[in-house]
Amino acid sequence: MIHAYAFKVRLHDVDSAGVMFFARLFSHAHDAYEDYMAKQGMELGTLIEGGTRLPIVHAEADYLHPLRHGEDMTVELTVERLGNTAFTIGYAFRNNDEIRAWAKTVHVFLDPSTQLPAPLPEAIRERLTPLCPDTGETAYC
Amino acid sequence: MIHAYAFKVRLHDVDSAGVMFFARLFSHAHDAYEDYMAKQGMELGTLIEGGTRLPIVHAEADYLHPLRHGEDMTVELTVERLGNTAFTIGYAFRNNDEIRAWAKTVHVFLDPSTQLPAPLPEAIRERLTPLCPDTGETAYC
Amino acid sequence: MIHAYAFKVRLHDVDSAGVMFFARLFSHAHDAYEDYMAKQGMELGTLIEGGTRLPIVHAEADYLHPLRHGEDMTVELTVERLGNTAFTIGYAFRNNDEIRAWAKTVHVFLDPSTQLPAPLPEAIRERLTPLCPDTGETAYC
């Protein structure tokens, strides 16, 4: 399964070169992730209030073609890796058939009491499993 | 006529006090304005590329109740004033029936050659007229 | 007394029209306010962690001349009003002798237990008094 999230490139996304400022891509990626989790019934705000932390320990992006002001973008979300304590979300930024950028974020689950990495709670794992490649049926991918 | 624009309060909108950082309200207001103009067939990006500038000369907001992470917001747009060289957009930020904030932005049309205020082009005026209060039929409101 | 805060207009501050996006002015204004409070020994982060909230209930700005990429700006901070439960900070954005923009933010003190407006704690009042116009000696200005 792939989750698709739509947004439009806004004036405050672009810089004086007329293209999206590179750091803004990561904000939109995170919006797509929040949107997916919320649609799975798991609001990030509720998680944070409840003391659950899934901090990002790594992020990266490849910029293939500029994203321009006013363009309609689709972000396609997949789970690239669902491990024991960490998971990786992949993002493809498309404008129609053209991929403009790739991004990924690696999240780790911290035990609320120790703040150390700990096995992902089942409730989170089962929300992410549908985005695993192929079968979407494995608890790890 | 009122134009409604929807957005969700995202993690990067809120600060450590758990509520939307006040400056972010203005970005969302501007997104609502861009959205309206685009739906009227007038992309801001195209205007800017064509040398048309409608810079904001004044902005203000009243914050009545906090906007919280994950909330669904609606921005209602009206034209509060449509003058000869300038216009004022009003924004009401609602969560269901509750108004959380008001904002307004005052834009002035600059003649591309002189960069001085000049009468609003008809093409812009006719896009804004529908949002005037009451009749929506006057060219000035 | 006037408190001066310096910053430089960065690529991510400006939009495709080559000038600072209007909402960014408010972020820089708030940075200047944070900077002043920190220099008075009162970190906003510490206040928030301690449950003290000084939310902004009103903000406004007048944009006189564009702020351009790479320009060195000075923000001059004054306390325009120091009332019983609220205070107003004024900001002048200068590039050398030219004022580019004015801004103000109105903050209200909320009683941590009731979340209702309450008299400003003395510790906050005495940090703000030096920025009152003229004498800087009155506890209200």
Next chain:
Amino acid sequence: MIHAYAFKVRLHDVDSAGVMFFARLFSHAHDAYEDYMAKQGMELGTLIEGGTRLPIVHAEADYLHPLRHGEDMTVELTVERLGNTAFTIGYAFRNNDEIRAWAKTVHVFLDPSTQLPAPLPEAIRERLTPLCPDTGETAYC
């Protein structure tokens, strides 16, 4: 040579979990890069106005420890690679002796007429060479 750039973590940098939102790290990294180039007499704004584009084609970051509101950070800049058409800037984010995060950005020079990658102009190369590891004397590193 290492170039050091200082900034403070601001309220609008942090999210409701009380730590810097991951995408903001990239904005601060870019500020450090702009600052270095400006001190070498090469303002990015001037480059962009002159038609010179050095778009970022890749960016990544590792987040070791959270950056918290009010903390004083230092960004140490190095050139990790100075190639024929592209270069990589590395950023270490420190708070005193503790490294909190690493980041890197890969920039490519585009020929203004073709918008295709082309050999880096000498004027840019000589600004970056001092940040190469060890000798700082090679034109490629």
